[in-house]
Amino acid sequence: MSVATRDMNSGRNSVKAVLIAGPTASGKSALALDLAEAANGTVINTDSMQVYRDLRVLTARPTLEEEARVPHRLYGHVDASVNYSAGAWVKDAAAVLAEIQANGRLPIFIGGTGLYFKALTRGLSNVPPVPEAIREAVRERLEQNGPEALHDELARRDPEAAARLRPRDRVRIARALEVVEATGRPLVDWHAHGLPPLLPPQGVAALFLAPDRKDVYARIDRRFESMMDRGALEEARALGNRNLDPLLPAMKAHGVPAVIRHLAGELSREEAIAIGQIDTRHYAKRQFTWFRHQLPEFEWVAPDQAKAWLETRLGLSSGRTNPV
Template sequence: MSNSEQTLPKAIFLMGPTASGKTELAIRLSEQHNCEIISVDSALIYKGFDIGSAKPNAQEQARAPHALIDILDPSVPYSAADFRKDALALMHDITARGKTPLLVGGTMMYFKALLDGLSPLPKADPKIRQEIEAQADKYGWQWLHDQLKEVDPVAAERIHPNDPQRLSRALEVYRISGKSMTQLTQTVDNDLPFDIVQFAIYPPERSQLHERIELRYKQMLKQGFEQEVRDLYNRGDLHVDMPSIRCVGYRQMWDYIDGNIDYDEMVYRGIVATRQLAKRQMTWLRGWDKLIKLQTPMGENAEQTLALNMKLVVDSLN
């Protein structure tokens, strides 16, 4: 490591699948070791998404405030680029006050955006998207694919004519910026002026994680998850195509309230969807570089495991 790298301020990533025990470890680190928590979770950003997102409760947040929680109405989209900008600003502020940023969550795309940077792609333009859709209705997607071949042959080779979402986005990028998506993705803002130490909590057995997920989902139902989603549903301005309502658990409850499935099916689908999310998170982590593995605190040895995890994280700061 070079001298310049050694002088970078430290920051901690604490990753792991849902229901693996990240929150309690993060809170104790915040209480005992001068860390401040930044949430890395695409559901926790939304106001009113409390029970179904397993958002830290009032007592937990009183012990250790979490940044990037409750920052947006569910009607407002939030991208990985938005997260990167907000998280970097918070990280600089935390280190300027002599503390260590502790980024905690399971939205792996957000962690990756911080580590690897993002291409400077323009934001969606509803007017241009409508123009593209109108052309698709009039001329067909193959005609639009031929248009893409002319301006971005590399993307056209990668995107099938029967993939309207990606095809529309590639054309939209070109029409907004005058540059092809291929050109823009070759330029990445990956400046991350921190010495990142990365941890992930790994459950010892997948079956144990599955049990924890089922137990937690049923606890959410007892805590009033259905009423939480009914309140969102009754607003009238939210729908299933919004990123917020597509969050795991919320989509399944929404379908139940909408009358598409019965209660038992909602419970089953909610648990299955959460397990699938955990599987995707574990798949991300298996290919992650420079990762220090921690164990999930469970059963009689939970406190001992938690203490060991604390020691591993704290030692990394010295």
């Protein structure tokens, strides 16, 4: 990746934004919080599940105390009933970025959703909103006929999308069909003419926090057990009582389906915890793989070296604030 360099004329560091990615439970939030305090920064959520106000505990959002230490944006600003998309996040992030830059603060994007980071630096397809009537009709067919039947239909209407998807990938098959029905155009057409990147490749310090995988998996297990004692049951109960569409993103957050089933008496507490832990570990594994192949410009840094890496890129030294 292109590392930050000094502007020799002004003496100011040329980094205009920091991107901190990494697998879940890797310590990203603590790193971003420390950096924001040292560098007059604002922390911007770049995680697709932490946008939901209904899921503070189960998505490991920053605590109220942490949010009070430095400005945090795009956390918990979406209701669970909303099918919030990457395109919606890009629009929200663009407005927040302009505000932060106008106030002279350092934008610090932090999270684990690769598509959001990709949209920041490479842009995003500009798929228009799908009418709710079309969305509901496709989901009804999905429930009645199963994903394989819809995959066959997609193969006729959008062969390129069908070739990329597994026949049982319910969510992505439904999404591709919704776009075709709503717009009359396949996804590939929309991908070719999308939203431009929010950040230029120059002036961005992009870090992937890369702890040992066994350490991450152990932290995931401990964290999920702790969540069950810190409000996860109450969150899942409130969400389940709303009878929302199970295909909504918030309803599929790691641990949510299992905890709801536990509350309904279908699973023991131990079974729900085990499922939540396994699902989250699998997600962490996919995050490692995705970033390595999709965003190779991110520099992989071990946790014990991450603070020094950022200080070097930003021109920080202990006890000295970066002139952003």
